[in-house]
Amino acid sequence: AQSVTQLDSQVPVFEEAPVELRCNYSSSVSVYLFWYVQYPNQGLQLLLKYLSGSTLVKGINGFEAEFNKSQTSFHLRKPSVHISDTAEYFCAVIGAYGQNFVFGPGTRLSVLP
Amino acid sequence: ETGVTQTPRHLVMGMTNKKSLKCEQHLGHNAMYWYKQSAKKPLELMFVYSLEERVENNSVPSRFSPECPNSSHLFLHLHTLQPEDSALYLCASSQLQGGTGELFFGEGSRLTVL
Numbered sequence: 001a002q003s004v005t006q007l008d009s010q011v012p013v014f015e016e017a018p019v020e021l022r023c024n025y026s027s028s029v030s031v032y033l034f035w036y037v038q039y040p041n042q043g044l045q046l047l048l049k050y051l052s053g054s055t056l057v058k059g060i061n062g063f064e065a066e067f068n069k070s071q072t073s074f075h076l077r078k079p080s081v082h083i084s085d086t087a088e089y090f091c092a093v094i095g096a097y098g099q100n101f102v103f104g105p106g107t108r109l110s111v112l113p
Numbered sequence: 114e115t116g117v118t119q120t121p122r123h124l125v126m127g128m129t130n131k132k133s134l135k136c137e138q139h140l141g142h143n144a145m146y147w148y149k150q151s152a153k154k155p156l157e158l159m160f161v162y163s164l165e166e167r168v169e170n171n172s173v174p175s176r177f178s179p180e181c182p183n184s185s186h187l188f189l190h191l192h193t194l195q196p197e198d199s200a201l202y203l204c205a206s207s208q209l210q211g212g213t214g215e216l217f218f219g220e221g222s223r224l225t226v227l
Contacts, residue, residue, distance in 0.1 A: 032213055032214065034215065036218075041221075041223070042220055042221065043117075043119075043203055043218035043219050043220045044203070044205075045218070046215065046216075049213070049215060051213055090156070092216075100161065101158075101214070101216055103155060103156045105155045
């Protein structure tokens with residue numbers, strides 16, 4: 001079985017500053033990794049995903065994430081955030097053999113003017 | 114229509130009412146899911162349907178009853194709910210066996226039980 005930890009429940013950051021949202025996972029099998037974003041009163045939208053290949057993955061809205069197998073991490077980064085990035089961010093993992101998704105508890109990113 | 118659509122977006126019901134949430138996916142996927150999202154709690158997987166058969170039921174109370182009449186439609190029938198059932202109910206779909214299992218979500222149905 002897989003599990004996901006998001007160490008920060010809330011991250012406040014000023015506009016145009018860089019941000020990193022942390023995600024660590026545990027699994028005994030190969031995994032696929034995902035970051036989803038949820039804006040207020042909306043469903044979850046895929047930001048980016050790691051399936052295989054290059055460990056640096058680029059997603060929508062200027063976000064990127066790096067898969068680090070030795071540290072079992074998949075941290076999300078953005079070099080300069082905007083007010084519109086204020087949302088809840090979820091890290092998720094699924095076993096490469098098709099087990100169910102496991103979501104982290106989420107990190108609320110608040111971008112301050 | 115594209116993606117996953119959920120209706121209604123908002124629902125208020127009394128504890129003795131019977132209502133249903135509807136989900137439709139236009140992605141040709143073969144699996145559909147119901148998730149519950151409560152304030153300050155992680156996402157809870159409620160039900161999974163794969164090829165129209167229920168393959169997972171995570172100890173959900175019987176006052177929640179899912180129905181999957183075909184691969185594109187999923188319902189969640191609600192009856193005699195409790196106030197603690199107030200939450201955002203999210204439907205999702207994915208392609209199993211041949212896909213990455215990536216979930217595509219609807220906008221959610223916000224349920225308030227009075």
